[in-house]
Amino acid sequence: MTAMRHRFFASTALLAVVVAVGLVAPASGQAQKKYSAPKTPWGDPDLQGVWNDATSTPLQRPATAGEKNILSDEEAEEFQKELAFDLSRDRRDGGNAADVNRAYNEHWMDARRLKITADRRTSLIVDPVDGRIPTLATLPPERQRVRAARAEAAGRFAAGLPDDFTDMSWPVRCVVRTDVPPYLPTIYNNNFQIFQSPGYVTIAPEMIHSARIIPLDGRPHLNKNLRQWLGDTRGRWEGSTLVIETTNFRAEEGVPFQGANPATFTITERFTRVAPDSINYEFTMTDPTTWSRPWTALIPWNKVDPAEQMFEYACHEDNFDIVHFLTGARLREKNGETVGQRPARAVEER
Amino acid sequence: MRSFQSSVALASLLALLVVAPASSHHAFNAEFDATKPIKFKGTVTKMLWVNPHAWIYVDVKKPDGTVEEWMIETGTPNTLIRRGLTKESLPKGTEIIIDGYQSKDGSRRANGRDLTLPNGQTLFLGSSGTGAPYDKK
Amino acid sequence: MQLRRMMVFLGVAGVSILLSLGVPSLFGQQRPQAGQQFPATYRAPRLADGHPDLNGIWQALVTANWDLQDHEAQPGPQPELSGAYAAGPAGQSIIEGGEIPYKPDALAKKKSNFENRLRVDVSDDKTWHALGDPEMKCYMPGVPRAAYMPFPFQIVQGTGPSILMAYEFASATRIIRMNWEQAAPTDSWMGWSRGRWEGDTLVVDVTGQREETWFDRAGDFHSDALHVVERYTPLSPYHMLYEATVEDPNVFTRPWKIRFPLYRRMEKNVQLLEFKCVPFTEELLFGKFRKQAAR
Numbered sequence: 001m002t003a004m005r006h007r008f009f010a011s012t013a014l015l016a017v018v019v020a021v022g023l024v025a026p027a028s029g030q031a032q033k034k035y036s037a038p039k040t041p042w043g044d045p046d047l048q049g050v051w052n053d054a055t056s057t058p059l060q061r062p063a064t065a066g067e068k069n070i071l072s073d074e075e076a077e078e079f080q081k082e083l084a085f086d087l088s089r090d091r092r093d094g095g096n097a098a099d100v101n102r103a104y105n106e107h108w109m110d111a112r113r114l115k116i117t118a119d120r121r122t123s124l125i126v127d128p129v130d131g132r133i134p135t136l137a138t139l140p141p142e143r144q145r146v147r148a149a150r151a152e153a154a155g156r157f158a159a160g161l162p163d164d165f166t167d168m169s170w171p172v173r174c175v176v177r178t179d180v181p182p183y184l185p186t187i188y189n190n191n192f193q194i195f196q197s198p199g200y201v202t203i204a205p206e207m208i209h210s211a212r213i214i215p216l217d218g219r220p221h222l223n224k225n226l227r228q229w230l231g232d233t234r235g236r237w238e239g240s241t242l243v244i245e246t247t248n249f250r251a252e253e254g255v256p257f258q259g260a261n262p263a264t265f266t267i268t269e270r271f272t273r274v275a276p277d278s279i280n281y282e283f284t285m286t287d288p289t290t291w292s293r294p295w296t297a298l299i300p301w302n303k304v305d306p307a308e309q310m311f312e313y314a315c316h317e318d319n320f321d322i323v324h325f326l327t328g329a330r331l332r333e334k335n336g337e338t339v340g341q342r343p344a345r346a347v348e349e350r
Numbered sequence: 351m352r353s354f355q356s357s358v359a360l361a362s363l364l365a366l367l368v369v370a371p372a373s374s375h376h377a378f379n380a381e382f383d384a385t386k387p388i389k390f391k392g393t394v395t396k397m398l399w400v401n402p403h404a405w406i407y408v409d410v411k412k413p414d415g416t417v418e419e420w421m422i423e424t425g426t427p428n429t430l431i432r433r434g435l436t437k438e439s440l441p442k443g444t445e446i447i448i449d450g451y452q453s454k455d456g457s458r459r460a461n462g463r464d465l466t467l468p469n470g471q472t473l474f475l476g477s478s479g480t481g482a483p484y485d486k487k
Numbered sequence: 488m489q490l491r492r493m494m495v496f497l498g499v500a501g502v503s504i505l506l507s508l509g510v511p512s513l514f515g516q517q518r519p520q521a522g523q524q525f526p527a528t529y530r531a532p533r534l535a536d537g538h539p540d541l542n543g544i545w546q547a548l549v550t551a552n553w554d555l556q557d558h559e560a561q562p563g564p565q566p567e568l569s570g571a572y573a574a575g576p577a578g579q580s581i582i583e584g585g586e587i588p589y590k591p592d593a594l595a596k597k598k599s600n601f602e603n604r605l606r607v608d609v610s611d612d613k614t615w616h617a618l619g620d621p622e623m624k625c626y627m628p629g630v631p632r633a634a635y636m637p638f639p640f641q642i643v644q645g646t647g648p649s650i651l652m653a654y655e656f657a658s659a660t661r662i663i664r665m666n667w668e669q670a671a672p673t674d675s676w677m678g679w680s681r682g683r684w685e686g687d688t689l690v691v692d693v694t695g696q697r698e699e700t701w702f703d704r705a706g707d708f709h710s711d712a713l714h715v716v717e718r719y720t721p722l723s724p725y726h727m728l729y730e731a732t733v734e735d736p737n738v739f740t741r742p743w744k745i746r747f748p749l750y751r752r753m754e755k756n757v758q759l760l761e762f763k764c765v766p767f768t769e770e771l772l773f774g775k776f777r778k779q780a781a782r
Contacts, residue, residue, distance in 0.1 A: 041535030041646055048647045096384040096451070099463065108425025160380045160454055164777040165769050174402070175765050188429050193662070197542050197645045198534075204651060206428065209627075210658035210763075211651060213641055219756045228761045310662060311428045312675035316765045317626045317697075318400035320612045321423075324381050326776035327610070328454030333778065399673040405612070421612060431672045459612075 037240055037273035040196050044216075045240040047194045047201065047273055050310055051301040053183060053281065054112035054190040056083055059297060061123035061131030069131060071120040084114045110188045117300050118278075127284075127296040134291045143261070150253050159339045161329045165322055170254055173322065174315035176229050177207040180255060181246055181267055182283040185299065192301065193310045194271075201235055201242055201271075207313045214244055221247050227262065229255055242271040260287040277303040378451070381423075382461045386452035391468070392420060394444040399427040399437060406440065406462065408448065422448055422462040446473065531687060531721035536646040539687045539721050543642060544752040544759065547635040547729070550578030552622075554705040555745065556586055564605050575704075581635070583744040587707060593738045600706030609772050616699045620706075624772065625764035627659040627676035629700030630693045630715050631731040631745065639752050641759050650682060650689075655759045663691055671695025674711060689719040702733075710737035725751045 037045040056079075061069070071079065092099070117124070123131030139147070153167040162168060171177045178186055183205065195202040195211075204211040214235040222232045232248035246269070249255055249262040256265050265287040272280045279301040286294040392408030406422040430439075449464035465473040531539035550558070553575040563573030580586070589597065600620075607619040622628060628636055636656045643651040650663040661677040671679030671694055679695035698711040718730040727749040734742035 048645065096387055097379070099384070099387075099451075108429050110429065158380055165773040173765065173769065175763060188426050193649075193651075195643045195645060195647065195649070195651045197643050198540075200542075200643065202643045202651060202653075204653075204660055204662075208658075209660050211643075211653045211660050213643060213653060213759060215758065222758075222760075226760065229763055230761070308432055311431055311672070312661075312677060313401050313426070313428060314627060314676045315402050316768075317621075317624075317676055317699075318398070318615070319402060320405075320609075320615060321381060321403065322773055323609050323612075323776060324453060324455060324457075324459065326773060327457075328381060330776065330778070331455045427673060437673060 035273070035275050042198045044196060044201075044237065045242070045273060046196065047242065047271055047279060048196050050191055050193045050304045050308065051279055052110070052112055052190050052304050053185050053192070053299050053301050054110040055115060055117050055124075055185050055299065056080070056113050057116045057121055057124055059124045059184065060133060061125070065122040065131075067130070069122055069129070071116070071122060073120075076116055076120045080115055108188060110190050112302070113185060113187065113190070119300075121298075124297040124299050125295060126282075126298045128293065134293045134295050137288070137290055137292055139290075143259070146253050147259055150259070156339055157325070160325070161332060161337065161339050162325050163329075165326065168322065168325065170252070174208060174319050176210075176255070177205075177313075177315065179205040179208055179210050179212075180230055180257075181212075181233075181269060182257065182285065182297070183269075183281065183299070189313060191304065191308075191310050201244075204310065206310050208315045209313055224248065227251065231256070231267075240272060244269050244271075257285060258290075260285070260290040264289045271301075279303075378461050381454060382451040383454045384451060387450070388452050388460050389447070389449045390420075391445060391447050394440055394442055394446060395419070396442060397437065397440050399430075401426055401428065404430070406446075406465075408446065418458055420448070421459045422450065422465070423459065424462055440473070529721060529723050531724075534644065534646055538644075538684055539689075540644065541642045541650075541689060541719060541721065541727065542644050544639045544757055545642065545727060545749040546639040546752055547637075547747060547749055549581050549635055549747045550576050551581045551635040551745070551747070552632065552637055552703055553578065555582055555703050555707055556580045556705070558705070581745045581747045583746060588740045588743055590738060590740055593708075597706045597708060600701065600708055602706075604704060604706060607772055610776075620704055621700055622704065623768070625657055625768045626700070627657055628654075629676055629696050630661075630678050630680070630691075631717065631729075631733070632700065632702055633659060633661075633677065634717070634729055634731070634749070635747065638762060639757075639759060653759060655762050656764070658761060658763055663689075674698075676700065678715070685718075687720060689717075691717040691719070693717065708738065709733070709735045712737050719749075722748065725753065727751070 037047075040046050040048075121131075125131045125133065128134060153162070154169070156162050157167050157169075157172075165173060178184070178189070183192065186207075189206045191206040193204045193206075195204065199217050200213055200215055202211050202213045210230060212230060212233050214233045216235045216237070218236070219234065221234055222228075226232070227248050227250040229250055231246035233244050233246045235242055235244040237243070246267050249265060251262050253259050256262060256267070265285070267286075268284045270280075270282040272282075274280050280298060281301050282296060282298045284294055284296040285291070390410050392410040395407045395409050397407070398405040404424045404427045406424060408420050408422060410418045410420050412418060445468050447464075447466040447468065448460065448462055449466070450460040450462050453459035467473065531541075534540045553561075557580045558575070558578050560577045561575040563569050563571075563575070566574070603618045604620040605623065607624065608617070609615050622632075622636075627633075633640065633652075633654050633656070636654070638655040640652055640654040643653065648665055648667075650665065651660060652663065653660045659677055661680055663680045663682040665682045667681045674695045674697050676697050678693040680691050680693050682689055682691045684690070693715040694713075696709075696711070696713050696715075698709065698713070701708050713733070713735045715734075716732045718728070720728040720730075722728050728746070729749050730744060730746045732742050732744045733739070
C-alpha cells in the first residue's frame with residue numbers, strides 16, 4: 001500500500017488527483033433492482049430538489065492513474081484521507097510567495113468535494129475509455145491566434161498585471177460562472193435547484209443565479225442568429241431520462257467550452273434519477289472542428305440535506321476585485337514591474 | 351492546530367476540477383503581495399456578507415494611537431451560511447489578530463491568511479474541535 | 488300580443504341588466520366600464536395541488552421603471568448624441584394616492600440620487616455603491632422594481648415547495664419559498680421571498696433586500712428595513728394583477744401601495760432571452776483603470 005501510495009501521490013502537483021485501480025464495475029451499469037423515480041402530477045419523472053455535484057474526482061484521468069478506471073475501496077479511502085489532510089493542515093513551507101496563496105481555507109469550501117464519486121472512478125470522463133479529453137483538432141490560424149491572445153491575457157492577469165478588464169476571464173468578470181453547460185464541479189457553491197412545471201424543466205445553478213428554463217414541447221431552437229451565453233436549450237424525455245440539447249452559443253472566446261466553435265459545437269446532457277438521493281448527470285460534447293471525436297462525462301448529483309438551500313450568488317454587484325486587480329497593476333507598472341519578471345510558477349498556480 | 355489551504359493542492363484541484371472556459375477562482379498572488387506580509391490586531395467594525403468575496407472590516411490601532419481601517423478579503427458567504435454561521439458569529443467589537451498579505455495596490459486591504467482571536471482560538475477552520483463557530487463538516 | 492311585447496321588453500331589460508353587471512362569459516369580450524378596472528370574476532385553471540396556475544411569461548406595460556409617480560416625457564441621458572433614443576415616455580403614477588410618502592429628510596436623498604443617477608465611481612470599495620442608478624450598472628433590481636422593468640419575466644410553478652421567478656433583466660432569479668418560516672440569513676439583491684396562497688392570490692413577503700436597490704430611475708430609494716408584500720392575482724387568461732405594499736419606517740411616513748396589471752406574453756414559442764448586461768457596463772465602471780498607452 002505504501003509503494004502504491006508513493007507511486008500515485010508521487011507528484012505533489014497532482015496530489016489532489018487520483019489513485020489506483022479497482023475491482024468493481026461502474027455503478028451506472030449495474031442496478032440489480034431498477035429504481036423507479038416518482039412522477040410529477042403531470043406524469044414527468046421527478047427530478048425536483050436541490051442537488052450538489054461536488055467531487056474530487058477530476059474531469060480527466062491523471063497520468064499517474066495509468067489505465068486504471070476505478071479505485072478499490074482502500075485506495076479510495078486513502079486518497080480521500082490524504083486529500084482532506086493535505087487541504088486542512090497548516091502548511092508554512094515555500095516562503096511568502098507560496099504562502100500568499102494560502103488564504104481562506106477549507107472552511108470556505110464545499111466539504112463534499114473531499115469525496116470522490118461513489119463509483120470510485122478515476123475520471124469523470126467515461127468516453128473515450130482513457131478518460132481524457134480527445135486530442136485537439138488542428139485549428140485554423142484565426143482560432144489559434146485567438147487562443148494565444150487569451151493565453152497571454154491570462155498570463156498578464158496571473159502575474160498581477162492585467163492591462164484591462166478584458167484580460168480577465170468571463171467568470172472573474174461575473175458574466176458567467178458554473179452556469180454555462182456543461183456543469184462541472186468547483187470549489188464551492190456546487191448547487192443546482194431543479195424546478196418542474198407542466199411542459200418545462202428548469203435548472204437553476206447557484207453561480208451565477210441564472211436559470212435554464214427548458215421547454216419540452218418539441219418547439220424548434222431559436223434561429224441561428226440569436227446567440228446566448230448559455231446557449232438555447234430544448235428537452236425531451238427518453239424513458240425516465242431527461243435529454244436536453246443546447247445550441248446557439250455566443251462566439252466570445254471561452255464560450256462554449258474551452259473555446260469550442262459555436263458554429264459546429266453541440267452539447268447533449270442527460271439527467272436520470274437513479275436513487276431517491278441521486279441523479280446521474282451525463283454530458284456529451286461534439287465539435288469536429290475542435291476535438292478529434294465526441295466525449296462524454298458522468299457526474300453524480302447528490303441530493304442535499306433538505307435543511308440546506310440555494311442562496312443568492314450576486315457577483316457583479318460587489319465585484320470589488322476587478323478594480324483591485326487593475327489599480328494594483330497600475331501601481332506595479334509605475335514601479336517598473338513587467339510581466340516577464342514573474343516566475344513561471346505564477347502562471348501554473350492560476 | 352491551525353488549518354488552511356495548500357496552494358499546490360488547491361491549484362492542481364482547480365486545474366483539474368474547474369475546467370476551462372476559465373476558473374472563477376483566481377490565484378491570490380494576482381492581487382496580494384507576497385513581499386508585504388501583515389500581522390496586526392484589530393477590532394471588527396463590520397463584515398460585508400457579499401459575493402464573490404465577503405469582507406471583514408477591522409480598525410487597527412497603530413503605535414502612535416491613530417486608527418487605520420483595514421479590509422480583509424475572505425471567501426463566499428454562501429458556504430458560511432451552510433456551515434451554520436450567521437452575522438452574529440463575528441460581531442462588531444470582536445478583537446481578532448490578522449495574518450495575511452497586503453494588496454498589491456498598496457491600499458489597506460489584505461487577504462486573511464489566518465484570523466485568530468486573542469485567546470488563541472482561530473476562526474474559520476477546516477477542522478472541528480477548536481471551538482470554531484460552526485457545527486457541520 | 489301585449490304579453491309578447493312584455494316578454495320582449497323584459498328580455499331586453501334583462502339583457503341590459505346582465506350587460507351592466509359585466510358578465511363576459513355570457514356575452515363574449517366585455518369592455519370594462521368607466522371606473523371599473525379589475526373585474527374579479529375570473530377563476531384561473533388549477534395545478535394538481537389545487538392552486539391557480541400562474542405559469543407563463545409576464546410583462547408590465549406601465550412606465551414605472553422611469554418613475555413610480557406621475558412623470559412627463561423626458562430627454563435621455565445625452566440627447567445631444569441620441570436625440571429621441573433613450574428618451575423617457577410619460578406615465579401616470581402607479582401608487583395609490585399618487586405620491587410616495589417620504590419623510591421630509593429623506594426627500595433630499597431622493598433628489599441627490601436622481602442628480603447622480605448617471606455617475607459612477609468605483610475607485611473606493613467603501614463608496615462603491617454611492618453613485619449611479621443600480622439599473623445602469625446592471626445590478627439586480629430587487630423587488631418590486633423587477634416586476635415593472637421593461638423586460639419579461641417567467642413564473643415557474645410546479646407543485647413543489649418553491650416557485651421560481653426568472654427575470655430577463657440581468658438573468659436575475661429569485662426563489663419563492665412557500666410557507667417558509669426561516670428569515671433571511673443575510674441580505675440579497677433580490678430579497679428573501681416567502682410565499683403563501685390567499686385564495687387565488689399568491690402573496691409574497693419580501694425581506695432582507697440590499698439597501699442599494701432603487702425603485703426607479705427617479706432615484707426613489709429605501710433602507711435595509713424595507714419590507715415588501717406582493718400580491719399576484721390572475722384576472723383573466725391574459726392578465727394578472729400585481730400589487731405591492733411597501734414599508735420602510737426609516738424612509739417613509741407610512742406604508743404605500745402600487746398596483747398595475749401584468750400581461751401574458753402571447754407570441755407563439757415565446758421564451759425569455761438573455762439580457763446579460765454586465766459587459767455593457769464594464770467600460771463605464773472600469774475603463775478608467777486600464778493601462779494607458781505610453782506617452
